Amino acid sequence: MKILNIRELKLPAVKVITFARFRDHRGYFAEHFRRSDFRGEAVAAFLPEPEFVQANESFSKAGTIRGLHFQWSPLTGKLVRTVYGHMIDMVLDIRIGSPDFGRIIAHNMPSNRNEDTAEWIWVPPGFAHGNIFSEDTVIEYFCTGEHNPDCEGVIAPLASDLDWSFCDPDLKDTFDSISAQTELMTEKDKTGLSVAAWKKDPRSANLIYY
Numbered sequence: 532m533k534i535l536n537i538r539e540l541k542l543p544a545v546k547v548i549t550f551a552r553f554r555d556h557r558g559y560f561a562e563h564f565r566r567s568d569f570r571g572e573a574v575a576a577f578l579p580e581p582e583f584v585q586a587n588e589s590f591s592k593a594g595t596i597r598g599l600h601f602q603w604s605p606l607t608g609k610l611v612r613t614v615y616g617h618m619i620d621m622v623l624d625i626r627i628g629s630p631d632f633g634r635i636i637a638h639n640m641p642s643n644r645n646e647d648t649a650e651w652i653w654v655p656p657g658f659a660h661g662n663i664f665s666e667d668t669v670i671e672y673f674c675t676g677e678h679n680p681d682c683e684g685v686i687a688p689l690a691s692d693l694d695w696s697f698c699d700p701d702l703k704d705t706f707d708s709i710s711a712q713t714e715l716m717t718e719k720d721k722t723g724l725s726v727a728a729w730k731k732d733p734r735s736a737n738l739i740y741y
Contacts, residue, residue, distance in 0.1 A: 532565035535648060537573050541636050541697040545622050545658065546577055548651040561649060563612065564673070578653060583610065583673040591616075591664040595715040596706075598661015599623050599635075599686040599723065603737035606656035607676035612649065616668025617641040619702055623686055623693065625729055626657040629740035633726040634694045637663070637702035657738045659686045661720075663706055684734065685723030692726045 533551035540547065552561040568574070569581050591597065598621060601607075611620060623635040638652055654660045662670065686693075689710060695703050710716075729735055 532562045532568040534568055534571075534573065540622075540638060542622060542624055542631055542634065542658070544577070544655045545636065545638075546653040547638065548574070548653065549648050550651070552647055552649060554645075554647060559644065563649065563651075577655075578608075581675060583675060585674040585677050586671065587674065588614075588669065588671050590669050591662070591667070592715055593664060593666045593668075594709055594713040595664045596661065596688060596710055596713060596720070597716075598720060599659035599688050600661065600683065601625060601659040601686070601738070602676060602679060602683045603734060604679060604682035605676035607674050608656050609654040609660055609672045609674055610651050611654060611660075611670060611672040612651045613640045613642040614669040614671055615642045615644075616664065616670075617666045618668050618670055619663040619665070619705060620652050620654075621661040621663065621688065621706075622652075622654050623659040623661075624657070625659050625686065625726070625735070626738050626740035627730065627735050629657075631697075632730075632740070633692065634697050636697045637699060637706065639699075639702060642668075657740070659684075661688050663709055665705065665709065684729070685720055686726065686729060687721060687723035689721065690723070690725040694726075
């Protein structure tokens, strides 16, 4: 895997890893994951000795909104990429005591087979995660913890107390446009917790900022 760049987003714990594709007249080849490269110095600075124990693939129709999902036992980080289509990834800080608690960002992750690069986004434990899809899209994500339905929660992406001040205004406009008309959102996500309700929830003690 040829890692070209690692950068942090406005929530500094969230990272974007850009890796190379090798293109020729036939198409391209990409080694999108190699464990030894993820144990290298640059990645280990924020993701020490990663062990990914579950890999998921998800297809979403255009206009779908998913999230904002999180899990506290086991604590789970996600490494997410767009296989094809157009995903906007959403990440919300829900760590009690964090200076960025309640702030949400969005990162634009379209897939373009003609580009020489592609991206992973790293969503650490302690953050709620969701997606917006402006076209039919397949995504893949690796998880550091196995799914446990008894210890998962949802912050509603429509909650009125989300702090969007860190979010790119154009991406926020895309979210507003899609959310105003879509029917492709589960009732569970629509009726998820507000940020204030999560802060008062006893289970929030499992996600503390250090």
